[in-house]
Amino acid sequence: MRDGQSHHPEVAMKVTPSSVLVDEQAKALAFHADVLGFVMKLDLPAGEYPAEHATPSLTTRRWRRSTCASVAVLDVDHHHGNGTQDIFWERADVLVVSLHGTPETEYPYLLGYADERGAGAGEGFTHDFPLPRGTTWAQYSAAFDSALDAVARIVPDALVVSLGVDTYVGDPISAFALEREHFPLMGRxxxxxxxxxxxxxxxxxxVEDLGPNASGVLGGFDAGH
Structure with a gap:
């Protein structure tokens, strides 16, 4: 739904580290989020698009316009966060970090190489970690630790996690090999x-594993606190 208008009614919903928004119908949903003291109103079309309404970018922009001098976006799913990266490519107030399948074999193919670092004021504020098909937890977690280090170095005021769990070994269209027990480790x-x-x-x-895997990340996050 790249340019469509939502026909869903506005819905009030709290999003906390122990709950998650699932939009399985890939349609827009508006909600109020009260997250760790930050209140935002977001329009959430599912998926990742290089447009103004892309979910992570909208979340980040709302935070920047309200209370945060700097925000980090960490994309942990199998596909490169190309839309988010493009939007913040020349900005130094938003760090964009993405772990994903290598563009040599994975969609969107042309973007997501390790030498993509941003431009202008944003040079050095993009970090891409492309990984090969069949990536295991050992490989993924090493890159994930490097991604977390990149976030920690800039000391942002807030973090937006683009939480895709298509890194799961049973995912039908992706090519990583994370098991269910690895998602709580990510959250911690x-x-x-x-x-x-x-x-x-x-x-x-x-689909049957989506809820348990996403909940695993959120449960691990809760336990890590």
Whole structure:
């Protein structure tokens, strides 16, 4: 739904580290989020688009316009966060970090190489961690630790996590090999950043496993605090 208008009514919803928004119908949903003391009104079309209404970018812009001098966006799913990266490519107040399948074999193919670093004022505020097909937790967690280090170095005021769980070994369209027990470990590591954090669910196509895996990240985040 790249340019469509939502026909869904506005819905009030609290999003906390122990709850998650799932938009399985890939349609827009408006909600009020009260996350660790930050209140935002967001329009959330599912997926990741290089447009003004892309979910992570809208979340980030709302935070920047309200209370935060700097925000980090961490995209942890299988596909490169190309839309978010493009929007903040020349900005120094938003760090964009993405772990994803290598563009040599994975969609969107042309973007997401490790040498993409931003431009102008934003040079050095983009970090891409492309990973090969069949990536295991050992490989993923090493890159994930480097991604967390990149976030910690800039000491942002807040963190937006683009939470896709299509890194799961059972995902039908992706090519990583994370097991269910690895998602809580991811959440625990995110909690160690000690940042106000909002999670936005973006991907995951093993439908029966989507809830448990996403909940695993959020439960690990809760436990990490």
């Amino acid at each position: 590591s995110l909690a160690q950043l000690r940042l106000p954090t909002v999670f936005v669910l973006e991907g995951g196509y093993a």
